[in-house]
Amino acid sequence: MAINAPEGTRDLLPDEALFWNHFKQTAAEVFGRYGYLPIETPVMEQTELFVRGIGEATDVVSKEMFTAVSGENLKRLLDGGTIKAKSRLSLRPEGTAGVVRAVVQHDLVPQGAAPAKLMYAGPMFRAERPQKGRQRQFNQVGVECLGAEAPSIDAEAIIMLMRFFEKVGIPASSMELLVNSMGCEKCRPAYRELVRAYLEEHADELCETCMTRAEINPLRAFDCKKEGCAAVMEGAPKITDHLCDDCRQHYADVLALLDGAGVAYAEDPTLVRGLDYYTRTVFEVQASDGLGSQNAIGGGGRYDKLAEEVGGRPTPGLGFALGFERCVLALEAAGVEFPKAQRCDLFVACVDDSVRGRAFALVQECRDAGFATEMDHQKRSLKSQFKLADKLGAARVAVLGPDELAEGVVTLRDMAAHTEAKVRLEEVVGELGRAIL
Ligand SMILES: [Zn+2]
Ligand SMILES: [Zn+2]
Incomplete structure (x- = not known):
């Protein structure tokens, strides 16, 4: 029986894999202009990092993490034994905790240093249960900025995110940017109590999940998609009415910078994002088509307490992540085609087998000179070699037969212009160079 990819995972076949590369390169290019540098962290971390960083009560940590156990440790567990805390590993459910862990571990933001701007x-x-726009393995691009709490960091990250989406081809008209402030450790606890009291007043109208949430994290009730709950939450107290003076000023400054940059946004006081670590600015970009309820294509926010949670010194931070697969769905819905990334500058066609050796040498010579070059490897007829060249989108086809070889030439055909000319074998590379420049 054939074995398929695991449930909730998918293969990126060459066209999409090429687009994923393009996507990452575009991110590196756009974010690089804002000073962000790449970082690579392991795909698995100690489970404790996510418990402390993301929050034990979140769905992500309590239900959605994959645990990674070595075969030896699995046997130990099945035999009723235990494993060391540092051997309890989980596959990363998001990128921020690992990057913040690396920043703390390597002291990338020593006292007085400029902020560390990192991208992954x-x-x-x-x-999770797989559904459209939601997979068990998915690709993300994200940034983290550690060491600065100025509102300009928040604003430039939001601007940079929108610039990236536009650059990668998602039309501005099919996206909406939502922003909110979640307050800080000074003003949020009181607000959280207000929401908890409000949930208790409306207990009979709320679903069970929301009532459980009321105990652990009442703000999560804003995320409930059930109609009854959503209706109740419309009337709930709004965080923006309960911010402390510092948070109100910080939020106003972020919005003023966005206004100044001409970035369109909507304030959404119910936007709380699913993770515990956010403080102050949070934002989300939603695509208007193609994604149904999983319509967030990117988002993030400030997390000024996270570095301490994972054992570092107090270090303000801000980050966002965006989902590749959801962006692909948004691009498809907007009717944008992937740019065709594969190119073939030259196809060398053989009239018969006697010239294959010389053709092979010509192909290598052209590749070494920097041209994407291909030939037939399956003894196809000349006619079907032309079909193959067509399929590869070859810009030029060089035909080599015994007569050409005797003369020391190829017949070089320009596939778009429908012209052909005899070119000396040793001049093919030069001719391609001239034609492409
Ligand atoms: Zn505050
Ligand atoms: Zn609910």
Whole structure:
């Protein structure tokens, strides 16, 4: 029986894999202009990092993480034994905790240093029920900025995110940017109590999940998609009415910078994002088509307490992540085609087998000179070699037969212009160079 990819995972076949590369390169290019540098962290971390960083009560940590256990440790567990805390590993469900852990571990933001601006791209893992726009392994690109709490860091990250989406081809008209402030450790606890009291008043109208949430994290009730709950939450107290003076000023400054940059946004006081670590600015970009309820293509926020949670010194931070697969769905819905990344500058066609050796040498010579070059490897007829050249989108085809070889030439055909000319074998590379420049 054939074995398929695991449930909730998918292969990026060459066209999409090429687009993923393009996506990452575009991110590196756009974010690089804002000073962000790449970082690569392991796909698995100690489970404790996510418990402390993301929050034990979150769905992500309590239900959705994949645990990674070595075969030896699995045997130990099945035999009723235990394993060391540092051997309890989980596949990363998101990128922020690992990057913040690396910043703390390597002291990338010593006292008085400029902020560390880091970007990553790679797979994340969540053991969720697979559905459209939601997979168990999915690709994300994200950034983290540690060491600065100025509102200009928040604003430039949001601007940079929108610039990236536009650059990668998602039309501005099919996206909406939502922003909110979640307050800080000074003003949020009181607000959280207000929401908890409000949930208790409306207990009979709320679903069970929301009532459980009321105990652990009442703000999560804003994320409930059930109609009854959503209606109740419309009337709930709004965080923006309960911010302390510092948070109100910080939020106003972020919005003023966005206004100044001409970035369109909507304030959404119910936007709380799913993770515990956010403080102050949070934001989310939603695509208007193609994604149904999983319509967030990117988002993030400030997390000024996270570095301490994972054992570092107090270090303000801000980051965002965006989902590759959801962006692909948004691009498809907007009717944008992937740019065709494969190119073939030259196809060398053989009239018969006697010239294959010389053709092979010509192909290598052209590749070494920097041209994407291909030939037939399956003894096809000349006619079907032309079909193959067509399929590869070859810009030029060089025909080599015994007569050409005797003369020391190839017949070089320009596939777009429908012209052909005899070119000396040793001049093919030069001719390609002239034609392409
Ligand atoms: Zn505050
Ligand atoms: Zn609910």
